[in-house]
Amino acid sequence: MSAAQRWGMTVPLEGLPLTRQADVARELEDLGYTDLWTAEGMGTDGFTPLAVAAAVTSTVHLGVAVAPAFTRGPALLAQTAATMVATAPGRFTLGIGASSDVIVQQWNGIPYERPLSRCRDLLRFLRTVLAGNQADHRYETFAVHGFRLGVVPDPPPRLLLAGLRDKMLGLAGAEADGAVLNWISADDVARVVPQVHAGGPGKEVVARILVAPTADAEHARAVGRRLITAYLNVPVYRAFYVALGRDDLEPMWKLWADGDRRGAVDAVPDHVVDQLVVHGSPEECREHVRRFVDRGVTVPVAHLLPVGVDPLQACRDLAPR
Missing domain, CATH: 3.20.20.30 (Luciferase-like domain)
Structure with missing residues (x-):
């Protein structure tokens, strides 16, 4: 910097x-x-x-x-x-x-x-x-x-x-x-x-x-997945990501809508977490x-x-x- x-x-x-x-x-x-x-x-x-x-x-x-x-x-x-x-x-x-x-x-x-x-x-x-x-x-x-x-x-x-x-x-x-x-x-x-x-x-x-200030990538991703499912299912954020063409979040959205909260968390891909959460x-x-x-x-x-x-x-x- x-x-x-x-x-x-x-x-x-x-x-x-x-x-x-x-x-x-x-x-x-x-x-x-x-x-x-x-x-x-x-x-x-x-x-x-x-x-x-x-x-x-x-x-x-x-x-x-x-x-x-x-x-x-x-x-x-x-x-x-x-x-x-x-x-x-x-x-x-x-x-x-x-x-x-x-x-x-x-x-x-x-x-x-x-x-x-x-x-x-x-x-x-x-x-x-x-x-x-x-x-x-x-x-x-x-x-x-x-x-x-x-x-x-x-x-x-x-x-x-x-x-x-x-x-x-x-x-x-x-x-x-x-x-x-x-x-x-x-x-x-x-x-x-x-x-x-x-x-x-x-x-x-x-x-x-x-920012997840840790070199433990799996822990950072676990925290990130929970946040992503909590926020990106809010209508305004979901609409934004749909507009961006983020098809990689469709499985998470479907599971969340079906009431499968744990499944929704697990469905967030690693690469999505790595893009949205800085860690390392x-x-x-x-x-x-x-x-x-x-x-x-x-x-x-x-x-x-x-x-x-x-x-x-x-x-x-x-x-x-």
Whole structure:
């Protein structure tokens, strides 16, 4: 990894108590990581860990990939982003995404309707208010009347949009500052990045990359298979992989639909796991991550999987060289 290349890590580190967040953030910055990014799904929220990191670091960039577009009201999301920018000026990026019907509707009781339009409307609203302007407008998917931020970030944060398929990637290029990619192989990056850059120059492409920091390939694959069956049967992810022409996942999808969960896990081929989960020695992991960068990712962000190793030691081993 060259000195100029950004190299991120997902925080908090799974397997460490949250009381250690501040110490971990300091060490990751000292190790040379340029970026600390959060996710927001089944674990922690996307902003509290970044606030902890902001208080104890000085140069590392902080980002959320991603905050669901439905689960916070537009004004609250803008307030949260503005607060992060004021806490860490010039060091925060807000990623938003449509998320899924599971998180939005089943877990939060919010109708999961018109996700593309919701993301477009939210980006336009955020652009307006984060620039210090008042929002008084009826968008297609929500209305905001008379709202203006009390804390106006200067400069405003960059806004990214998570995308999988053509329309969302095109929206990321047209109305956001770039895209967040997830559950994608290095080879497939080259197929989707041009759709983001079609929206104009200077687009950022953040990729959350699953990393199993172990040389035990069979253990890494076992962990990867369980994750792949859990995620790639969610309708939005399955549709993405169908669009990519991934026929090698058809047996897994059929067994899952038939209720054979164990059979579905066993049906995920080794080569699919090896494409979607980075594993091996530290140098082999870095080399795999470089493939993402070579194909157009500007900010690779490792997400360590629990494979029985000390996650902080894994961060030390995987630190930029």
